[in-house]
Amino acid sequence: MLLTIDIGNTNIVFGIHENNEWLNNWRIQTDQLKTADEYEVIFRSLLTSGEICRDSVQQIILSSVVPSLVHPFEEMLSHLFEKAIIQLVNPDIYPKLPIKILNPYQIGTDLVANAVAAFQKYGNNTMIIDFGTALTFTTIGKNSEILGVAISPGLQTAVGALAGNTAQLPQIHLTPPPSVLGENTIHAIQAGVIYGFTGLVDSIIERTETELKQKLTIVATGGLSSIVAPLTKHVKTVEPMLTLEGLVHINSFIETD
Numbered sequence: 001m002l003l004t005i006d007i008g009n010t011n012i013v014f015g016i017h018e019n020n021e022w023l024n025n026w027r028i029q030t031d032q033l034k035t036a037d038e039y040e041v042i043f044r045s046l047l048t049s050g051e052i053c054r055d056s057v058q059q060i061i062l063s064s065v066v067p068s069l070v071h072p073f074e075e076m077l078s079h080l081f082e083k084a085i086i087q088l089v090n091p092d093i094y095p096k097l098p099i100k101i102l103n104p105y106q107i108g109t110d111l112v113a114n115a116v117a118a119f120q121k122y123g124n125n126t127m128i129i130d131f132g133t134a135l136t137f138t139t140i141g142k143n144s145e146i147l148g149v150a151i152s153p154g155l156q157t158a159v160g161a162l163a164g165n166t167a168q169l170p171q172i173h174l175t176p177p178p179s180v181l182g183e184n185t186i187h188a189i190q191a192g193v194i195y196g197f198t199g200l201v202d203s204i205i206e207r208t209e210t211e212l213k214q215k216l217t218i219v220a221t222g223g224l225s226s227i228v229a230p231l232t233k234h235v236k237t238v239e240p241m242l243t244l245e246g247l248v249h250i251n252s253f254i255e256t257d
Contacts, residue, residue, distance in 0.1 A: 001057045003084070004247040006110055007064035007073065009133040010156070011223070014043075015244045016052050024050040025244065032068050036076040043080060057081050061251045063089040063109040063243070087254055089113065089247070096253045100145035107149060111138045113246030114221060115146055117239070120249050122217045127208060128242070129201060129235065131222030133157055137204050139216065147212075150204050155197055155224050159189065174224060176231065198231045205234045 001023070005014040008030060015025030026046050047054060060077055064070050070088065077086055087093075089112065091104035099119050101107060114128045115138050128138045134157065137150040153161070155174055163172075172186050180195050182188030209216055220229045221242035229235040239245070 001052075001059075002248060002251060003057050003060045003077075003081070004244045004251075005060065005062045005064075005073070006113065006243045006247065007062070007066050007069050008110060009066060010154075011132075013244060015241070016047075016050070016057070017244075017248050022241065022244075024052060025241070026050075030066060030069070032066060034072070036072040036079070039072065040076045040080050043076065054081055055083065057084050059251060060084050060086045061089065061247045061254075062086065063113055063247055065108045065110055087251060089250060093250070093254055097250065098144065098253070099140060100143075102145060102147075107138075107146065108136075110243055111136060111149060112146075113243045113250060114138060115140055115246070116249045117242045117246035118217075118219050119144065121239075122219060125212075125214055126217045126219060127205065129218065129220045129222075129225070130243075131155065131220065131224040131228060135197065135200075137208070139208055139212075141212070142214070150208075152200060155193055155228070158197075159193055162189065162193075174227065176227065194228065194231070198228055201228065201235065202233050205232075 002017045004017060010030055011027050012030050013027050016023040028042060060081060062073060074086060089109040094101045094104050097116055099115055101112060114130055118126045118128045119140055124140060124142050124144055126140045130136045133154045135152045135154045139147045141147040159172060172189050174194060176194050177187040177190040180191045182191045205218060218235050220235045220238045225238050229238050
């Protein structure tokens with residue numbers, strides 16, 4: 001069994017992969033203040049409830065954009081899975097991957113995992129849109145290389161900033177409102193954020209295709225992708241497990257090197 005873990009700024013997503021299928025996957029909240037022992041309790045509980053035998057986990061691959069959690073996780077994983085080989089995704093392994101990363105120290109490991117998974121499935125001229133803490137647009141060009149990334153605040157980040165800096169605006173649940181003309185405060189914020197970011201997504205896609213003079217395959221992933229993607233003109237494919245699938249592919253390239 002392979003345990004894949006992606007530590008993001010908002011959520012930690014992890015799953016168990018074996019024989020080309022996912023046996024189970026989980027999403028928990030990222031907390032930089034939690035210790036290795038506290039995360040061990042969470043992992044142990046979820047794996048037990050998911051009927052996963054820890055002794056069957058032979059390999060672990062870890063991606064993190066939260067540097068302060070790397071050591072606690074390595075400590076926790078070493079204790080919880082004594083027989084498993086732990087691999088950390090970092091620029092040292094990028095030369096083994098099927099795509100070129102032009103600025104390896106300037107791109108998150110989660111975006112690299114996304115790109116590897118999308119490239120394996122869709123090939124060149126692909127854009128991956130990740131609806132996470134940040135909204136990211138990663139473009140793979142015609143020569144199997146990551147050409148660049150566009151980054152904007154994520155939807156929840158924008159809502160959090162709006163509520164945190166405005167006295168009378170509440171935190172809200174992000175779902176499409178009945179109309180772009182919000183008739184109350186909640187619908188007004190939903191209209192501005194959901195439809196505003198829909199326009200942002202379409203604009204970045206169109207500008208990128210114009211600059212490259214090339215139509216792109218558009219793939220969306222991340223927590224809010226299923227909400228925003230259907231409202232856009234260009235996003236037709238949503239891959240909820242893309243990052244973890246990328247980690248599976250990365251692990252296979254490391255193994256066969």
